Amino acid sequence: MTTTNPASSIAAVVNRPSVVQLAIKEKAALYAAYIPLFQEGGVFIPSARDYKLGDDVYILLTLPEDTQRYPVAGKVAWITPPRASSNRTQGVGVRFPSDEKSRLLKLKIEEILGAHLASERPTQTI
Numbered sequence: 001m002t003t004t005n006p007a008s009s010i011a012a013v014v015n016r017p018s019v020v021q022l023a024i025k026e027k028a029a030l031y032a033a034y035i036p037l038f039q040e041g042g043v044f045i046p047s048a049r050d051y052k053l054g055d056d057v058y059i060l061l062t063l064p065e066d067t068q069r070y071p072v073a074g075k076v077a078w079i080t081p082p083r084a085s086s087n088r089t090q091g092v093g094v095r096f097p098s099d100e101k102s103r104l105l106k107l108k109i110e111e112i113l114g115a116h117l118a119s120e121r122p123t124q125t126i
Contacts, residue, residue, distance in 0.1 A: 017056030038095045041106030046091040
């Protein structure tokens with residue numbers, strides 16, 4: 001007879017990454033969500049869920065005028081709490097991993113945004 005350790009079962013559930021589908025339909029929304037401050041790139045995900053820095057998040061990202069869904073296994077690297085200053089939306093910034101697929105996704109996002117990257121308009125994070 002085998003027994004399972006209840007504590008290890010709970011840890012497995014707690015450490016499971018969340019899965020988020022993020023469909024960004026407009027260039028302005030992509031500008032607001034994209035986080036160029038992260039060397040690898042990243043996106044802001046509006047969420048009321050309680051995340052911690054370093055939590056794993058699996059994103060299925062759809063970009064404007066592109067039907068492809070880009071899978072990203074990122075980590076929470078930014079948290080905007082509820083009732084944040086400047087009426088910022090509650091959520092998390094997810095840093096892309098340092099791999100070739102993410103590098104290509106970052107380049108694609110920056111290609112879509114073009115000159116908008118130099119804009120002074122506020123984003124979801126800064």
